[in-house]
Amino acid sequence: MSIETRQEIIKALSSIRENLVQEAFDAALGTFILNPNPNPPSDPKQNLIQKVLNLVEMRGLREFYITLNRKQLHSIKSLAKQKLGPEEVNQKSLKVESVIKNWGIDNFLHLCPEPLLVTFSENLGLTCFDGQKVLQDHIADEVLLLGMKSFLHKLSFPLLIELARDLKISRVNVDVKALLVDSIMVEIFELEPLSAEIKSSSN
Numbered sequence: 001m002s003i004e005t006r007q008e009i010i011k012a013l014s015s016i017r018e019n020l021v022q023e024a025f026d027a028a029l030g031t032f033i034l035n036p037n038p039n040p041p042s043d044p045k046q047n048l049i050q051k052v053l054n055l056v057e058m059r060g061l062r063e064f065y066i067t068l069n070r071k072q073l074h075s076i077k078s079l080a081k082q083k084l085g086p087e088e089v090n091q092k093s094l095k096v097e098s099v100i101k102n103w104g105i106d107n108f109l110h111l112c113p114e115p116l117l118v119t120f121s122e123n124l125g126l127t128c129f130d131g132q133k134v135l136q137d138h139i140a141d142e143v144l145l146l147g148m149k150s151f152l153h154k155l156s157f158p159l160l161i162e163l164a165r166d167l168k169i170s171r172v173n174v175d176v177k178a179l180l181v182d183s184i185m186v187e188i189f190e191l192e193p194l195s196a197e198i199k200s201s202s203n
Contacts, residue, residue, distance in 0.1 A: 004141075005140075005141045005144045005189070006053060006144065008188055008189050009052075009053055009056060009144070009148060009188060010049055010053065012167060012187070012188040013049045013052055013053075014045075014049065015166060015167060016163055016166040016167065017162075017166055018044070018045045018048065020159070020162055020163060020166065021045070021048055021049065021052060022048060024151075024155055024159060024163065025048065025051060025052050025055065027155050027156065027159065028055060028059070028150075028154040028155060029055060030154070032055060032058050032059070034051060034054045034055060035054060035058075035101070035102070035104065037050055037051075037054070052151075055147075055151065056144060056147040056148050056151050057104065057143070057144065057147055058101060058147070059146075059147040059148075059150040059151050060105070060143035060144050060145070060146045060147025060148070060150065061097070061100050061101050061105060061143060061147070062150070063143070063147065063150055064100075064105075064120075064123075064124070064143050064146065065096065065100060067120075067123040067124060068123065069123075072116070072119060072120070072123075073096050075116055076096050076099065076100070076112075076116075077096060079111060079112065079116075080096075080099045083111060105140050105143050105144075106136075106140060109135075109136040109140055110136065112136075113132075114131075114132040114135065117132060117135040117136065117139060118135065120135075120139050121135055121138065121139055124139065126138055126139070126142060145185070145189065148185065148188065148189075149181060149185060152181045152184055152185070153177075153181055157177050157180070160177065160180045160181065160184065161180070163184060164180060164183065164184055164187075167184065167187050167188070169183055169184065169187050
């Protein structure tokens with residue numbers, strides 16, 4: 001699930017200088033507490049890239065959480081109580097956002113029944129897809145896209161310029177941060193251009 005999207009992020013980060021990846025990670029971390037990696041890569045840059053990927057997912061899950069309505073929150077609480085056991089979960093104090101982050105996007109979506117997944121896709125503005133696995137994949141992809149965009153928006157404009165240059169994006173001399181973020185998203189995920197003013201050198 002969402003393997004291709006994760007690989008696109010890893011590929012992009014691998015082409016960026018390690019010091020810039022570190023600077024971006026530090027700038028975007030904020031108050032987030034990342035889930036520990038039980039098997040971190042021995043290569044320092046690959047380990048850093050995994051941390052960035054973890055942070056992108058955490059940021060995406062926060063954006064996803066914001067879209068949830070009261071009925072969905074109640075459904076997730078009930079699901080958590082069922083999976084974790086009543087003795088482990090206090091229904092009144094259970095924090096849905098923390099539960100989702102602890103499970104991770106793939107595990108969380110795997111536990112959700114299809115009707116609940118359909119409501120998530122509607123929240124995210126996705127076309128309703130047939131089949132639970134397809135729904136899981138598309139929602140997970142969208143969460144990572146949201147997380148990457150949130151990550152990039154936390155970076156300074158000069159740092160975004162440097163990232164764009166390492167990614168070989170042409171015409172990075174724009175003065176609008178949102179356009180620069182969009183151009184980086186287009187390059188990383190091979191999306192349709194969001195703005196005609198910024199084009200990748202790969203086109």
